[in-house]
Amino acid sequence: MHQDSPNDSWAIKFAQFIKRFGTLKLSMLFVVVTLVFTLGGSYVIRVAMGNEVQPDDFIIAVVLTMMSAPWVLYFLSELVKQLETSRVNLKEVVSQLERLREEDVFLNRELQSNIRQLNHEMEQRRKAQDDREAVFKDLEREIEEKSHSEQQARHLSTLLRSIIDASPDLIYYRNEEGRFAGCNRIAEMLTGKTEAELVGLTLHDVFEEELARQIVASDQEVLETNESMTEELWLRFADDRRRYFEMKRVPFFDNEGKRLGLLAFGRDMTERKQAENAAAKASTDKTRFIATISHELRTPLNGIVGLSRMLRDTDLSDEQFSWVSTIYASAITLGNIFNDIIDLDKLDRDKLELSLKTVSLRDFTQELASIIRLLAADKSLELVTEIQEPLPQLVEVDGTRLRQILWNILFNAVKFTQKGNVRLSVAATEAKDDMTMVTYVVEDSGVGIPESEIDKIFAMYYQVDHPDHQSATGTGIGLAICKQMVDLMDGDISVTSEVGKGTRFEITLPLHISKAPMQVSKLLVTDLNILLVEDIELNVMVAKALLEKLGQTVDVAMTGQEAIDKARSNHYDLILLDIQLPDMTGFDVANTLRDEDLVMGTAMVALTANVIKKREEYLQNGMDDVIAKPIKKSRVIEVFNSLFTEPAAPLHTEVENKPKKTDNSKALTNILDIELLQMLVDTIGEDMVRASVKVFQDKMPEYMEILQLSLSADEKSEVCSQAHKIKGAAGSVGLSRVQRIANQIQQGDHPAWWQNVHDWVEELQMAVAHDMKALHEWLNTQMIED
Known part of the structure; x- marks a missing residue:
């Protein structure tokens, strides 16, 4: 039900009252009230006028009231109806207005919501526009920076290229297939080809075959291990100049760790090498x-x-x-x-x-x-x-x-x-x-x-x-x-x-x-038939006198050829051999005597004033021992007792002063260091010795290849260095003849080195092949004996 508004007019309120109370009841009440009012009014007027109240006054009031009351009631009824109609209409209007107001409120709310939504959308669009503007600005800045970076990169690339080309070092890089992918100017000068011509070629297309094989082998090792490697090589330029380079090779990768190929740096070390050679020559x-x-x-x-x-x-x-x-x-x-x-x-x-x-x-x-x-x-x-x-x-x-x-x-x-x-x-x-x-x-x-x-x-x-x-x-x-x-x-x-x-x-x-007995100071052997090879008369006089005083028989030769001639016609128990003779070296004499089998069972001892060399070097050259000049009696006694007496003599009926070796044993001793090999077998075992021999046998072709390559390049120092390596390796497995020949090759200061080195290398190659067989036979013999 509609609730009355506190702002409704009194007429509307009155009409509502009449409608609630009833028109009939209200009319009767109105007639009564009017009648009472009329009667009361008449009475009051009569009294006020000082007249007595008459019944007629009341009758007149009643008649007037009754005559006027229907018209008033009609008027009031119509008025009430009109008012009610107006009220109803007003109510409807109010209801419509209320509905319109509610609709207006709803529409207003919807409008406010739309406005807020619109404002939100406008704000979002504004933000989006700001974001777009920011993105555009960032994009413009990024483009500008990228353009600047690209420009810097181009400058840097140009600078790096200039640096690489200006570098005195050799630089090139190859892909996984082993083909050139780029190089610098030094590489172009070395190969005589431009970078564009080099790209796509292999090492075999650029370098001589021997050198190419060596570099490819080194590169392969780098690629297999993914580790850098440094080696030194002689490289020949397109204009036939030879330069000594220290080559460093490293694998290079992209950002994802994928290997792209191999990068090589070569530093020209020719001056350093020459300085080293000069220093070595000065030392020599x-x-x-x-x-x-x-x-x-x-x-x-x-x-x-x-x-x-x-x-x-x-x-x-x-x-x-x-x-x-x-x-x-x-x-x-x-x-x-x-x-x-x-x-x-x-x-x-x-x-x-x-x-x-x-x-x-x-x-x-x-x-x-x-x-x-x-x-x-x-x-x-x-x-x-x-x-x-x-x-x-x-x-x-x-x-x-x-x-x-x-x-x-x-x-x-x-x-x-x-x-x-x-x-x-x-x-x-x-x-x-x-x-x-x-x-x-x-x-x-x-x-x-x-x-x-x-x-x-x-x-x-x-x-x-x-x-x-x-x-x-x-x-x-x-x-x-x-x-x-x-x-x-x-x-x-x-x-x-x-x-x-x-x-x-x-x-x-x-x-x-010391628990070992001291070397005997007394000479235990006499009557030795000795060949003294010495070219200085004073030395001959002193040595001959000393030896004869010690009870020995001495024959003298003053040249190498004279010594060889005497050995051909006589048998000696001992040859005391001066190393520096006027016509040849003492080693040459010893080699000739051995080659002609003239010293079977004969000991050879070097007599030398050259105390620069170590005793082992004389032993490696086939000497049984060495006596330094000036000759000391104690040293002579020590060497003679060592060569011709046993540490503990066996109990035989007859004991020889000089133990003699068989021909086969002497020949084997000439090419193998039996004492060293026996010691190795006893110490580290036969299997380990065989393993060491196997390593030497596997490495020797490589050593010989490098030796011959260095000899082909006329690099004396490299030849001597490689020969020194071969000498050490041969000595470790008891190949004494190979060791002696390699020692000859490494003596680059020999006056006739260039005239003989090719023959020595050939002799070394033949000795390796022959002596390795002898070494294996000796090891097999040891296994059978065991």
């Missing part, structure tokens, strides 16, 4: 010079030492004995100074090695003291020797090096001492695990060394700059060499000194206690 020249000086100086020195030693053994007056002893000591001093020079060269070439032997410390010390005592006596000095007990009877030490160390220090002690004495003492700690610490102390009462100079005393070529030292000069290398030799022996050397009171040197060395 220096070594050759020292070797020549060694030969030339030791020849007269050999005569002085030998003859003075022989003179001392004759009947002499005290004065004559003193003179001869001074000559003898001076010659030994000169020899030791020369040894310092030789050792200095060896230190420069890292060839100084120790040769351990069983030595009696007591005898060693007394022998050294006896020589120094002669020098001290010349200056009226006393040499005091002290051997502190207990001292190990025998130790293993390089007696030559230890003697040289002590000689240098004792010689300096005598040289810098004007009066008083020089003391030499030796002591040893208690042995532990067959080791003992032996300490030599040399003290003098000489001029001393200033405290500021102590730290510099072992420096090479250093000499104390002090007035008290001006009276005695030297080379400044003796103590430096002593220090390096002591370090080589894992020992320690220290010095303390006080100016005007003297100097104290202390040398401490860790030495093994």
